[in-house]
C-alpha cells in the first residue's frame with residue numbers, strides 16, 4: 780500500500796530524531812525516511828565525513844568540544860533542508876544554540892528504557908562517552924542529565940523491549956498527524 784498520502788500533513792517539514800545513545804535514531808531514521816519518501820541524513824556520519832575520521836578518533840585526538848562544534852555546524856546546514864529525516868547524535872540537545880536549528884523541524888524523542896539501552900550497547904565500541912566506565916551507571920547519569928531536554932521534543936515515542944524498528948516507525952507515522960495539528964512553524968526560535 781502506498782501510504783505517502785497519509786503524510787501530507789507534514790507539508791515537507793523535516794523530522795529530527797532525538798534520544799539517548801542506543802535509542803535507535805540511526806536505525807529508524809533510515810526506515811522512516813523511506814516511508815515518508817524523504818531524504819535521510821545522520822549527523823554522526825556527516826561529522827565523520829567532514830573530519831575524515833571516526834567519532835571515536837575525533838574525541839581522542841581533538842576532544843569532545845571539537846566534536847560538539849562540528850555537530851552544530853552539520854546541524855546548521857541540515858536545518859535549511861525540507862523533506863528530510865535527520866538522525867541526531869544523543870548529545871545534540873545539550874547546546875542551547877542547537878535548539879534554534881532543531882526547531883525548524885518536527886522533533887521526535889525516542890524514549891527507550893535504560894535496561895534496553897544497556898542491552899543494546901554492551902558490545903559497542905564506537906561511542907567514546909561509554910568507554911572504560913560502568914555502562915549502566917554512565918547511561919543512567921546521562922539520561923538523568925538529558926531527560927528534561929529530550930522532553931522538549933514535539934513528540935515522545937515510548938519504546939518497549941518487543942518493539943521492532945518497523946513497529947516503532949508505524950507508531951511514529953500514526954502519531955504525526957495528531958502532533959502536526961498543534962505544530963506552529965512560527966513558534967519561538969529562542
Ligand SMILES: Nc1ncnc2c1ncn2[C@@H]1O[C@H](COP(=O)(O)OP(=O)(O)O)[C@@H](O)[C@H]1O
Pocket residue numbers: 798799800801802803804805806807866899942943944947
Ligand atoms: N527497535 C529495535 N530493536 C532491537 N534493536 C534495535 C532497535 N533499534 C535499534 N536497535 C539496535 O540498537 C543499536 C543502536 O541503534 P542505533 O540506531 O545506532 O541507535 P542510536 O543512533 O540512537 O544511537 C544497534 O545495534 C541497532 O541495531
Ligand SMILES: O=C(O)C1=C[C@@H](OP(=O)(O)O)[C@@H](O)[C@H](O)C1
Pocket residue numbers: 798799800801804805823834867868869870871905906907908
Ligand atoms: O550521546 C552522545 O553524546 C553521543 C551520541 C552518539 O550518537 P548516537 O546517539 O547515535 O549513539 C555520538 O554522537 C557521540 O558518540 C556522542
Ligand SMILES: [Mg+2]
Pocket residue numbers: 804805806821823866867868
Ligand atoms: Mg546514531
